[in-house]
Amino acid sequence: NISDEKKKLAMEFLTFSASKEQSSKLVIPQVGSREADGGYDPYRLSHMNEEDYVKQGFDRETTDAYLGTIKEGLLSPNLVVDIRFPEATKMMSILDTAVINHLNETKGVTATDQMRRDIVKDATADMKKVISEYDSRAHMEKSEKILPQYQKLRGVYGELNEDKNLIGDVRWIGYALGFVIIAMALLFGGWVAINRKHRVVKISQPIFLHLICFGVVVLSCAIFPLGIDDSGSTERGRDAACASIPWLVSLGLSLIFSALFSKLWRINKVFAAAATMKRVVVTAKDVLTPFAILMTLNFIVLLSWTLVDPMVFERVYTDELTSYGRCVPQGNQWKGFVATLAILNFTALVLVNVQAYHARSINDELSESKYIGLATLSMFQIFLVGIPLLAIVYDTPSAYFFVWCGIIFIICTTILLLIFVPKVLRWKSGASDRSTTANKFSSNWSHGNNASSAPSYSSQVENKNASRGDKRVSFDDKESELIHREKMDEIKDLVMEKHNIDITSIILKVERADEAMPVADDAQPESMADESA
Incomplete structure (x- = not known):
């Protein structure tokens, strides 16, 4: 941010440079002096005094013709003052380019109305882009945008309600x-x-x-x-x-x-x-x-x-x-x-x-x-x-x-x-306990068309275990049974992880082996049943 003191000093410098006395030294320099190369461009009424030019060595007749041409131009109804706002040079360059291209393209032919509209449309879009880029920088720098500056210059400034269609809340x-x-x-x-x-x-x-x-x-x-x-x-x-x-x-x-x-x-x-x-x-x-x-x-x-x-x-x-x-x-x-x-x-x-x-x-x-x-x-x-x-x-x-x-x-x-x-x-x-999944697959191991007349394969294994005197663990309540099953699942997980066992492959293999297994019947010898088990 620029301090107020610096702004004041800058304003004093510009006021001094544009003052009548100081500006006349540059606009009406001594003939033959070094400053003469940059003069002869009056921009104040005080610069239009013929006697000041004669004192500096200019020819009276030439000076009178020069200043008379300027005065005549200022009184002309066709006079257009150069636009004076930021990026004016870019604007004029866009306009010059559009005019030159149009003249080159229509040389010897008559341009259609559509061609003229296209040129105006393209030039307008380019100018709006220049304005948009400048206004974006002005918004970031907390300075004034182009349109208010130009309106103030022309004396028609007023607060505008521009609709930017922002995203908002x-x-x-x-x-x-x-x-x-x-x-x-x-x-x-x-x-x-x-x-x-x-x-x-x-x-x-x-x-x-x-x-x-x-x-x-x-x-x-x-x-x-x-x-x-x-x-x-x-x-x-x-x-x-x-x-x-x-x-x-x-x-x-x-x-x-x-x-x-x-x-x-x-x-x-x-x-x-x-x-x-x-x-x-x-x-x-x-x-x-x-x-x-x-x-x-x-x-x-x-x-x-x-x-x-x-x-x-x-x-x-x-x-x-x-x-x-x-x-x-x-x-x-x-x-x-x-x-x-x-x-x-x-x-x-x-x-x-x-x-x-x-x-x-x-x-x-x-x-x-x-x-x-x-x-x-x-x-x-x-x-x-x-x-x-x-x-x-x-x-x-x-x-x-x-x-x-x-x-x-x-x-x-x-x-x-x-x-x-x-x-x-x-x-x-x-619901995804390993015991539930195991019971689901073991329930599919029964064989034969009549379960009442043909004992299932799992039943034969159960009977054999019972004949060997295997003992089942009994629980006083459901909570104890659930804790027991969870602990057993943890042990199974550790074993499978240690030995890199893929449970999904094992389950599918068991199913396929079960499908290929012969059906057991009452006439099957006990030794064969034991062997199958």
Whole structure:
């Protein structure tokens, strides 16, 4: 900020320079002096005195003709005073260029009315851009804009009610939605980290659950730069916000889609190997290749877009007192980059659905194919409705921002709720205890068409254990039994983790072995039954 003392000194200097005595020394210099090269440009009435020129050595007749021409011009009804406001030189340059180009293009031919309108339209747009850039700097520096300066110069200044169509208080609603999404993602991510040893979380592959939460956070962060306009922000800040939007949206969706794909692909590989009676261990690292490829391709496209044709903030005037701000690319290359990103992420979404379809017969506790399908359907519906809405409200920043916030909020919350809520409910209710799952599979081991006449295979094993004198543990109440089962599950988890046992492969193998087992009947010798057991 400039101090009042400096302002006063600057005003005194300008007053001295423009005073009658001092200015006359420069405008009417001594003939043959060094100052004579910069003189002869009167701008005060006192500079129009013929005798002052004669005293400095000028010829009276020549001086009279020179000053007479100036006086005649000042009295002419066709006189136009040069525009005197900031960026006036740029304005005149735009006008000169437009006139010269028009004359060159229409040499020897008659210009059409449409050609003239196009020239006026282009020149007007260029001038408005110059004014907008200056006004943006003036707003940041707390100085006066071009229009008020020009109005004061012409003596017609008045306070203007310009409608800039700013986002306004709707911004805070969008920011609140963004914080809600981030809080939900952190809550579910923290729940996964705390309960990573629990079976419900363990079989859901925690690394991919964390990646989904991270992708949701990245996508939700796009809400904040979408809420930036020229109310309280610098030009550089607005341009940076516009450039960040494609990064946050594209990388957020890529993280979510690639994490879902890798998660389902891993489950499908395990069950495919189990179906062929092969033991296979598929770690998270083994299926991160598609994740890395998709993220790398998105990064390359986004970086190229930012370097070649970055998004910048622009204010568009619909009339003299109405305008709106928007993020626009500087060139036309953006169409290719948008198309490439759309193809990449849509392909990832299709692959997610393909893997979900292959996993449709797998227990939802392991694959979540049903919930992923619902989330995908919801996203399709949102894009189907949201994209046309964005096009309709494009020139209304508050509505445009709110629609974007709604799209992002619904996508993020749908994914989080459909992926995590079923797991939390199973974890809370204890319905996913390993003992329950084991009982479910053991109940499928019975053989024969008539259970009353043909004892099941599990019954034969039970009878044999009873004949050996095995004793069952009895409990006084349900709470003691539940505690016992939880402790046994913890022991099983430790054993499987230590020996790298894949429970899903074991379950499927047992089912297939059970299907291939011969049916036992009453006529089977006891020795054969024992051997089968």
